[in-house]
Amino acid sequence: MASIRKRTLPSGKVRWLAGYSDGGGKRRFRQFETKKEADAFLVQARNQVATGVHTPDSVSPTVAEAAELWLKRCERDRLERTTLLQYRGHLTHHIGPRLGAVKLSRLTVPLINEFADQLLTAGRSRVLVSRVMVSLSSIVTEAQRRGLVTANNVRSAKPVRRSSREDKRPEMPSRDELKAIIKATPDQWRPLILTAIFTGLRGSELRGLTWGDVDLKRGVLSVRQRVDRFNSFGPPKSKAGTRDIPLPPNLLTTLKAWKLACPNGPLGLVFPTVEGTVQGHANILHRCFWPLQVKAGxxxxxxxQDEQGRAIKIPEAKFSLHALRHAAAALWIEQGLSPKRIQTLMGHASIAQTFDQYGYLFEARDDEAAMMAGVEKGLL
Incomplete structure (x- = not known):
């Protein structure tokens, strides 16, 4: 039997106590500020009890407790170390301080939206807040799997909306800047830079590329693995990340010559250190790509400040290594590849991701073989 009764607290405040029986017949109570809230709760609770999906507050874990269960599952599933660190960072710096003590049964849609608003107000980017919300949703989903909560209200919340005014086009070198970069690239770094420009590989994919995945006879590069920031090998970021990319003529010639000069190592890497080990991402930036941009202007x-402490303007590299990936996509689109083909070559998980990044660049043209030669010819 469900009931609502009015209570006057010692402080003089009035509260409404909702009482009901859970699925096991145990009497449960919950207090509300208004009778309307108590009525709404009882309607929901009775429906959940009837369908066998009700979780009382007293047995519901907190968000922090559920998060630890989720992280243990991620570790058991052997997610990459960098991914686990990112998830732990979401919990430590964002979710835990604001929602950690909240019981999952009280994680309502308004509370979730308020949480996202707090992060945005505190100066967090929309991209970061979106990622934190994905982690929060995964925490609740894992709790659902364990029968600790009935619904995932994070999915129902719409806390982060993208504004067209805030949309930023990906930063990438212009055609003239690419030409300057290529011209200034020293011989020992030329194969890596050209491969980045003409294949669109991520930095982690470049660092994990082996000669076994480069077919110099067919002129095809296959992406089958990547290396994280701890130099550990793993699969591509998604199923779509496993892909084959045709090599344009001059890049193919460059790689054939580079294979003869490439440092040998047990890993068979295409772009190793002089000892044949995995290149660190920071090493590529500090020893190659940043000085290269300065050299290229x-x-x-x-x-x-100068040596005397006077204020001066200092030239610094303009782009990250990832900008060459965006440049590759722009060059392919310029030559007429279809959106679906761009999705495949870039290893995007969905066509929506491709359009979000490069939708403004598309125009209808075809002929992929001529495109690959055209991209290279325009720069070399």
Missing amino acids: VTVLKDG
């Missing part, structure tokens, strides 16, 4: 001016 592809820079931005930053505030700095």
Whole structure:
């Protein structure tokens, strides 16, 4: 039997106590500020009890407790170390401080939206907040799997909306800047830079590329693995990340010559260190790509000081290594590849991701073979 009764607290405040029996017949109670809230709760609770999916507050874990269960599952599923660190960071810096003590049964849609608003107000980017919300949703989903909560209200919340005014096109070198970068690239780094520009590989995929995945006879590069920031090998970021990319003529010639000069190592890497081990991402930036941009004049001016402490403008590299991936996509689109083909070559998990990144660049043209040669010819 469900009931609602009015209570006057010692402080003089009035509260409404909702009482009901759970699925096991045990009497449960919950207090509300208004009778309307108590009525709404009883309607929901009785329906959940009738369908066998009700979780009382007293047995519901907190968000922090559920998060630990989720992280243990992620570890058991052997997710990459970098992914686990990212998830732990979401919990430690964002979810835990604001929602950690909240019981899952009280994680309502308004509370979730308020949580996202707090993060945005605190200066977190929309991209970061979206990722944190995905982690929060995964925490609740794992709790659902264990029967600790009935519904995932994170899925029902719409806390982060993208504004067209805030959309940023990916930063990438212009055609002239690419030409300057290629011209300034020293011989020992030329194969890596050209491969990044003409294949669109991620930095982690470049670092994990082996000669066994480069078919120099057919002129095809296969992406089958990547290396994380701890230099550990793993599969591509998604199922779509496993892909084959045709090599344009001059890049193919460059790689054939590079294979003869490439440092040998047990891993058979295409772009190893001089000892044949995995290149660190920071090493590529500090020893190659950042100095290369300065040499090529592809820079931005930053505030700095000279030896006498006077304020001066200092030229710094303009782009990250990932910008070459965006440049590759732009060059392919310029040559007329279809959106679906761009999705495949870039290893995007969905066509929506491709359009989100490069939708403004598309125009209808065809002929992929001529495109691959055209991209290279325009720069070399």
